[in-house]
Amino acid sequence: MNKHIPFLDLSQIPLDLKIALKEKFSQMLDKGVFSGGEEVEILEKNLKEYLGINYALACSNGTDALELALRALEIGSGDEVIVPAISWVSTAEAVALVGAKPVFIDTDASGLMDLDLLESKISSRTKAIIPVHLYGNMVDMEKLLLWSKKNKVAVIEDGAQSFGAVLKGKHAGTWGDIGCLSFYPTKNLGALGEAGAVLTEDSILAEKLRNLLNHGQTFRDHHILVGRNARIDSIQAGFLNVKLGFFSAWQKRRKNLVSIYLQELKDIASISLPQEILSPFHNAHLFIIKTSQRDDLRQFLAQKGIGTAIHYPEIIPYMKPYLDGQKYPVAEMMSKTVLSLPLNPWMKNADVKRICKEIRNFGFQTLV
Ligand SMILES: Cc1ncc(COP(=O)(O)O)c(C=O)c1O
Incomplete structure (x- = not known):
């Protein structure tokens, strides 16, 4: 009888990793910090260093990361956002959730948005474009940014599947105005639950993203925006710090x-x-x-x-x-x-x- 080979069975992760994760859980249980705290700060620092970006903010998941990015760029009702026709649904879902219209674009034979079709998709309402590095394969960001800059269209990278991919020395997620990551358990870097991150080089966007993901708060009980609770679980941040190693x-x-x-x-x-x-x-x-x-x-x-x-x-x-x-x-x-x-x-x-x-x-x- 041949061995069963599942598509993916996360219970099969190696023993050394299981031991390290259990140890982290035990340490965190003893510390009693389950929201914010040291592990979240360490994760954000680790992401910043690994990706070579100014700001990396951990958040609840990749879908929320996309929604936060759209909101930080003030995209909403009456706006259009260009998204590829094939992706995980979140790419378009986030656009619809902020009240904007996803405008779909066909892909090339590898599933990446066909950049030669951009001219036929832009309108006076186009505010942003979301390239998806599908399957982990990066969109030609140089070509895309030439077009987006010329047309004053913001770029939100959906890097949910592409953590670790590097084009011309620059990581996936660090090319656009905002990059969005998912640490869904099946990803190359996956949490033991839901988690994500938003990336940017821009201090103003970073501050806005930070507020938006924490109830629009700048500091405790001071709310300047209608925000969300889109914070990462501290436990997931701890597990991701282990897995990054x-x-x-x-x-x-x-x-x-x-x-x-x-x-x-x-x-x-x-x-x-x-x-x-x-x-x-x-x-x-x-x-x-x-x-x-x-x-x-x-x-x-x-x-x-x-x-x-x-x-x-x-x-x-x-x-x-x-x-x-x-x-x-x-x-x-x-x-x-x-x-x-x-x-x-x-x-x-x-x-x-x-x-x-x-x-x-x-x-x-x-x-x-
Ligand atoms: C391309 C793409 N975009 C967005 C997401 C959403 O990420 P999450 O599942 O963390 O919400 C995923 C992952 O599932 C994805 O594959």
């Missing part, structure tokens, strides 16, 4: 595993591989293959005990709350063909080899 080693491991996938699958004509995944501007968050026989392959792998996932089976403008009656052919094609194979730093080389062997055993139809 392991992060670089995990990134190397992800890239090693990815090299095996690329090598073992390279001769299968019926699937397309994420060729850019070994570059520094990709953090190898997800290993996405594309095939027109996606659903059959997925079922076949499930029968062999191999879990997979689809990111994402439906594009956002085809979902009920976001319907706009337009077509997004490239993003739509992606939603029908992408398949995410298991990828996490705790997998064995042999797991990846076995997954590839099963994929080779799948009877790909030669399509005419």
Whole structure:
């Protein structure tokens, strides 16, 4: 009987990490500080140093980070924000939550917003654009910023999937006016619950974000804005501080595993591989293959005990709350063909080899 390989099972994190997390929990329980405090300050300092940015503010999750960013830039009713047609729903949801209109743009074949279509999406109401570094692969931020500066459009980077990706020496999330991160448990740097962060170089925006995420307070009982409780849990900050110590080693491991996938699958004509995944501007968050026989392959792998996932089976403008009656052919094609194979730093080389062997055993139809 072959070993079951789940898409991702977080109970399988290694023992040394489990011990370090338990130790952190025990220390925090003894200290009794569960909101704000030292661990949050340390996390923000760690993020600032690692990312090389002036301000990193920890918050409740990546969706709230996007909403806070939009509010800090005073985007709301009557405004338009350009977002990619394929992403996790939060990218568009945050825009709708502040009362603005998400204007969808089709993507290229790797799922990143197609920057050549920007001119057809801008209007006098366009206030911001949200590039999503989907699957961990960075949008060409140099090209995007040339356009956004020329057109006076603010840039909010959705870096929820791209922590650790670096383009031309600059981290994902540090290129735009505000960058948003998610530490959702399945991310490359994941909490043991919900968490996120907002990043900026701008002191005024940083102050506003700080107020907004804490009930519009500048200091205790002094409220100058209608804010939110979007603070991070201190316990999650503590866990993230522990996990940051392991992060670089995990990134190397992800890239090693990815090299095996690329090598073992390279001769299968019926699937397309994420060729850019070994570059520094990709953090190898997800290993996405594309095939027109996606659903059959997925079922076949499930029968062999191999879990997979689809990111994402439906594009956002085809979902009920976001319907706009337009077509997004490239993003739509992606939603029908992408398949995410298991990828996490705790997998064995042999797991990846076995997954590839099963994929080779799948009877790909030669399509005419
Ligand atoms: C692209 C993208 N944007 C936003 C989010 C929202 O992050 P969170 O789940 O922390 O709210 C996620 C993650 O789930 C994501 O993948």
